[in-house]
Amino acid sequence: MSVLIFIDLVDGQVKKAAHEALTYGAKLAAQMGTTAEGVVLGSEVSSDLGELGAHGVAKIHQVSGDGFKEGDAQVFAKVVADVAEATGADVVVFSNNTSGKAIAPRVAVRLKAGLVSGAVALPETDGSFLVRKNVFSGKAFAKVSVKTAKKVIALNVNSFTIENGDGKAEVVPFRAEVPTSKIKVIGSNKTTGKVSLTEAEVVVSAGRGMKGPENWGIVEDLATALDAALACSRPVADAHWRPHNEHVGQTGVAIAPNLYVAVGISGAIQHLAGVNRSKVIVVINKDPEAPFFKAADYGIVGDVFEVLPKFTEAVKKVKGVA
Amino acid sequence: MKILVCISKTPDTTAKIAFTDNNTKFAEAGVQWIINPYDEWYALVKALELKEADASITLHLLHVGGTDSEPVIRKALALGGDEAIRVNAVPTDSYSVAAQIAAVAKDGGYDLIFTGKETIDYNNGVIGGMVAEMLDLPYIALATSFQLAGTTATVKREIEGGEETVEVQLPVVVSCQKGMAEARIPNMRGIMAARTKPLRVVEPVAAENYTEVAEFGLPPAKAGVKLVSPDNVEELVRLLHEEARVI
Ligand SMILES: Cc1cc2nc3c(=O)[nH]c(=O)nc-3n(C[C@H](O)[C@H](O)[C@H](O)COP(=O)(O)OP(=O)(O)OC[C@H]3O[C@@H](n4cnc5c(N)ncnc54)[C@H](O)[C@@H]3O)c2cc1C
Numbered sequence: 001m002s003v004l005i006f007i008d009l010v011d012g013q014v015k016k017a018a019h020e021a022l023t024y025g026a027k028l029a030a031q032m033g034t035t036a037e038g039v040v041l042g043s044e045v046s047s048d049l050g051e052l053g054a055h056g057v058a059k060i061h062q063v064s065g066d067g068f069k070e071g072d073a074q075v076f077a078k079v080v081a082d083v084a085e086a087t088g089a090d091v092v093v094f095s096n097n098t099s100g101k102a103i104a105p106r107v108a109v110r111l112k113a114g115l116v117s118g119a120v121a122l123p124e125t126d127g128s129f130l131v132r133k134n135v136f137s138g139k140a141f142a143k144v145s146v147k148t149a150k151k152v153i154a155l156n157v158n159s160f161t162i163e164n165g166d167g168k169a170e171v172v173p174f175r176a177e178v179p180t181s182k183i184k185v186i187g188s189n190k191t192t193g194k195v196s197l198t199e200a201e202v203v204v205s206a207g208r209g210m211k212g213p214e215n216w217g218i219v220e221d222l223a224t225a226l227d228a229a230l231a232c233s234r235p236v237a238d239a240h241w242r243p244h245n246e247h248v249g250q251t252g253v254a255i256a257p258n259l260y261v262a263v264g265i266s267g268a269i270q271h272l273a274g275v276n277r278s279k280v281i282v283v284i285n286k287d288p289e290a291p292f293f294k295a296a297d298y299g300i301v302g303d304v305f306e307v308l309p310k311f312t313e314a315v316k317k318v319k320g321v322a
Numbered sequence: 323m324k325i326l327v328c329i330s331k332t333p334d335t336t337a338k339i340a341f342t343d344n345n346t347k348f349a350e351a352g353v354q355w356i357i358n359p360y361d362e363w364y365a366l367v368k369a370l371e372l373k374e375a376d377a378s379i380t381l382h383l384l385h386v387g388g389t390d391s392e393p394v395i396r397k398a399l400a401l402g403g404d405e406a407i408r409v410n411a412v413p414t415d416s417y418s419v420a421a422q423i424a425a426v427a428k429d430g431g432y433d434l435i436f437t438g439k440e441t442i443d444y445n446n447g448v449i450g451g452m453v454a455e456m457l458d459l460p461y462i463a464l465a466t467s468f469q470l471a472g473t474t475a476t477v478k479r480e481i482e483g484g485e486e487t488v489e490v491q492l493p494v495v496v497s498c499q500k501g502m503a504e505a506r507i508p509n510m511r512g513i514m515a516a517r518t519k520p521l522r523v524v525e526p527v528a529a530e531n532y533t534e535v536a537e538f539g540l541p542p543a544k545a546g547v548k549l550v551s552p553d554n555v556e557e558l559v560r561l562l563h564e565e566a567r568v569i
Binding site: 008010015017070071072073074077097098099101102103104105106108109110112113114115116117118128130133134135136137138139140141142143144145146147148182183184185186187188189190191194196201202226237244245247250251252254258259269270273276279280282283293294295296297298299300301302303306307310311314315317318319 | 333335336339341359360363415416417420442443444445446447448449450451452454455456458459460461462463464466476479480481482483484485486487488489490491500501531532533534535536537538539540541544545547548549550551552555556558559560561562563566568569
């Protein structure tokens with residue numbers, strides 16, 4: 001009996017989403033009176049795996065080899081399921097990031113385990129196994145009962161606070177048969193250096209109120225000052241003012257940052273659906289009747305072209321960079 | 323070449339979200355049903371584009387659901403596709419739905435299976451991966467572009483911090499999202515044609531439920547917005563820094 005956490009590597013590094021999953025898995029193990037172990041696939045790791053013990057995992061199984069370079073979910077799932085079986089894991093935890101979304105469903109099928117994807121809190125484990133997740137794009141939540149002996153949970157990004165103690169994890173090699181990848185990576189386009197939209201603590205998002213793509217400079221300035229990721233409303237992406245991967249909402253990316261700043265966005269129900277899990281929402285809109293104000297924590301009724309530069313300056317002052 | 327597009331039915335994006343039966347069921351009364359946007363705008367339209375480029379392609383739409391789903395299936399057929407298959411089972415959890423899709427897919431010998439990246443009601447996004455595992459096929463999740471040359475597919479997919487392009491041999495399962503295609507509106511000819519297209523009903527295979535919703539709930543309402551004057555933006559930043567502590 002144990003909890004196994006899949007440690008996702010992004011360019012060989014353990015990122016925020018993996019730290020969240022590790023903390024979650026360790027806390028779940030403690031709650032269930034069992035131990036937490038991690039699994040990492042691949043040899044090229046630039047993070048110190050032993051230090052992940054700080055989250056409460058005792059042991060990390062590392063499967064070496066370069067069979068994982070193509071990011072083939074079929075290969076990953078087979079090996080993770082092998083490790084889960086060999087270590088007698090009852091629960092396997094993933095981050096519900098782009099890798100988790102591809103691998104977790106396959107692992108669930110292999111282990112004949114019930115899967116909850118998009119979990120936002122620790123399960124209730126007294127008698128039943130109930131996992132809370134968002135449904136209807138954050139307009140509601142559900143407590144999902146997992147009825148199988150084995151369980152797989154994919155934890156939403158930015159939904160669980162990372163905790164660090166002072167433990168060290170023992171890193172042990174795990175020998176697995178790694179199947180040949182059926183897919184081949186032939187190119188990539190990464191926004192290196194920038195925070196990913198789903199992991200970002202702060203997001204600055206702009207809508208049609210910006211009038212045109214040529215006006216995004218003041219939005220980017222604010223994002224830079226706040227160290228924020230950029231997002232936009234759907235019509236902005238549809239009109240190709242901004243790239244598709246910035247489109248947030250019910251039919252775009254769903255996010256849950258600490259701070260969401262929405263400028264020139266009306267706050268249509270489909271937009272709110274993807275951003276309503278943000279902890280603090282700030283709205284800047286010239287229309288006092290804009291529906292977004294009803295969902296906001298702080299707001300300014302005003303013209304973005306006047307307010308944004310002042311906002312950026314004030315942020316720089318507080319952060320001590322100007 | 324045969325393509326299967328999985329179509330789910332979801333409440334309209336403006337539907338009131340409420341629950342009945344002691345908060346264990348979604349309140350369906352008065353709700354307008356639509357094709358799940360990811361399935362319609364991206365999976366189905368991409369499949370239509372492939373068929374338009376190669377008329378020898380057979381395109382089937384698959385839905386797991388009761389008789390009351392038929393209007394939504396006809397709406398999908400109005401956009402295109404040769405025929406639809408409805409597995410006569412009310413969906414209860416992802417695993418059992420995936421098992422139904424896998425059974426149909428296995429019998430049909432499809433070269434390409436498309437799903438949307440997730441449904442906008444349960445937001446699970448797991449059907450494609452489960453079906454792929456059940457059929458022992460490769461799975462490309464979160465695709466934003468798809469091209470076919472013979473039996474080789476070149477697919478762009480979302481990864482952490484960007485996108486990457488991968489190559490894979492058919493058969494393959496792909497989950498589709500924004501970027502794949504541009505949403506279309508059905509025309510009159512499509513709507514007329516859809517009425518007479520075959521809609522085959524098949525009985526479900528035996529499949530277990532691994533999960534069940536025990537309870538639904540609504541998040542607590544916001545306390546109300548604190549408005550700051552546009553002439554005093556520094557005050558907003560002070561509040562964010564000292565009160566909300568997010569800067
Ligand atoms: C099925 C479906 C799914 C959808 N999914 C999504 C989704 O995922 N995400 C999404 O965003 N939308 C989605 N939409 C679209 C949504 O309904 C809205 O149309 C969209 O969010 C509006 O974008 P917007 O706020 O940028 O533009 P608008 O609604 O045009 O609002 C622009 C706002 O800018 C303000 N403004 C204008 N000039 C200024 C100025 N100088 N200073 C300050 N404020 C100014 C205006 O007061 C207005 O409130 C969906 C719609 C449907 C039907």
